[in-house]
Amino acid sequence: MSRFFLSKIIALLAGLVLTLVAYNHNQNSVYVISGNAYGTSWSISSSEYIADNHNEKIRQIIKDIDYIASNYKSESEISQINMNYSQYQSISKDLFKILKVAKEVENLSNGYYNIMLGKISSSLGFAPDFGKNTLQEIATSYDLDEKNNSLIRYSKNWFDLSSIAKGYAVQKVHNYLSKNNLNNHLIDIGGEIIISGSKKGKPWNIGIQNPLSKIESSTITINNGKYEFLAIASSGEYRNFIYDNSGNKITHTINPKTLTSINNDVLSVTVISETSATYADAFATAFNAMGVDNAMKVSNENNISTMIIYRDKNNVNTIYSDKWYDLFYE
Numbered sequence: 001m002s003r004f005f006l007s008k009i010i011a012l013l014a015g016l017v018l019t020l021v022a023y024n025h026n027q028n029s030v031y032v033i034s035g036n037a038y039g040t041s042w043s044i045s046s047s048e049y050i051a052d053n054h055n056e057k058i059r060q061i062i063k064d065i066d067y068i069a070s071n072y073k074s075e076s077e078i079s080q081i082n083m084n085y086s087q088y089q090s091i092s093k094d095l096f097k098i099l100k101v102a103k104e105v106e107n108l109s110n111g112y113y114n115i116m117l118g119k120i121s122s123s124l125g126f127a128p129d130f131g132k133n134t135l136q137e138i139a140t141s142y143d144l145d146e147k148n149n150s151l152i153r154y155s156k157n158w159f160d161l162s163s164i165a166k167g168y169a170v171q172k173v174h175n176y177l178s179k180n181n182l183n184n185h186l187i188d189i190g191g192e193i194i195i196s197g198s199k200k201g202k203p204w205n206i207g208i209q210n211p212l213s214k215i216e217s218s219t220i221t222i223n224n225g226k227y228e229f230l231a232i233a234s235s236g237e238y239r240n241f242i243y244d245n246s247g248n249k250i251t252h253t254i255n256p257k258t259l260t261s262i263n264n265d266v267l268s269v270t271v272i273s274e275t276s277a278t279y280a281d282a283f284a285t286a287f288n289a290m291g292v293d294n295a296m297k298v299s300n301e302n303n304i305s306t307m308i309i310y311r312d313k314n315n316v317n318t319i320y321s322d323k324w325y326d327l328f329y330e
Helices: 003-028 052-069 077-083 093-108 118-124 165-179 277-290 292-301 322-328
Strands: 031-037 040-046 088-090 142-145 150-153 185-189 192-196 205-209 218-223 229-236 241-243 249-251 266-273 305-312 315-320
Touching (some): 052 093, 093 150, 093 277, 165 185, 165 192, 165 229, 205 229, 266 292, 277 305, 292 322, 305 322, 315 322
Antiparallel strands (some): 031 040, 088 150, 185 192, 305 315
């Protein structure tokens, strides 16, 4: 056999090996885009290639919602509403949708979900005050004028959308991807998650943070094996808290009934929805605020899939709503 012929055979075999390696890599890899917004990080993993035009549109969606709902940007729509009181005012379509969901969750949670506690959050150090007076005496609500896409306010209390904006953003990005036939993806914006379709024919897997661990560890792994879509939202005080001058722990979630940081046995709440990340995000905060018994009652009354990790004296327990069992243990 000539050296020329042998070199041709070796080159052909090398080419076949590289082709197989590339094929195997493409079969098992995912495309990932990521960035920062809302004071946290976000990422999207997809089984399909996300073209540059989609990448740019996704980043614009996330940026737009930040400039609607951020209470850290003085120029955001919600900050301008907070600082410039008007009883009746037109608002953007996105803000109207966010406030509509928040109002529904407020009603279903018997008032334990209230997004008009922004002045308290600010006074506790969880949001800026932009040099304005943050005194707040009572919890109030608001109404919406569907016909005119307008907000009706009854007080100068500030809105705080930190418990719903990320969920809304996750949902809007998902809707965009699905509309463009990019159906297989995992979206994570600051821990608010949607898993859709599959990862190269296999379920997406995510872990729920262990609230007692100082390192990243999971208490349970969730996958969407038999579901095309799942939205997962978690709420807890194990990360977002501060200490006052007396050494008392101050948490970021406010109890609308007492207007103080929550003080209950809940360590973390996870809510899973088959339809909406926006609702899941809001309900997770509501259940965190209301405590174990009330949260389970409202979950079961409204067919919501909920898992709560809580302290019981010296023990740590986990409790699930009826819908959680329906989702994962049928």
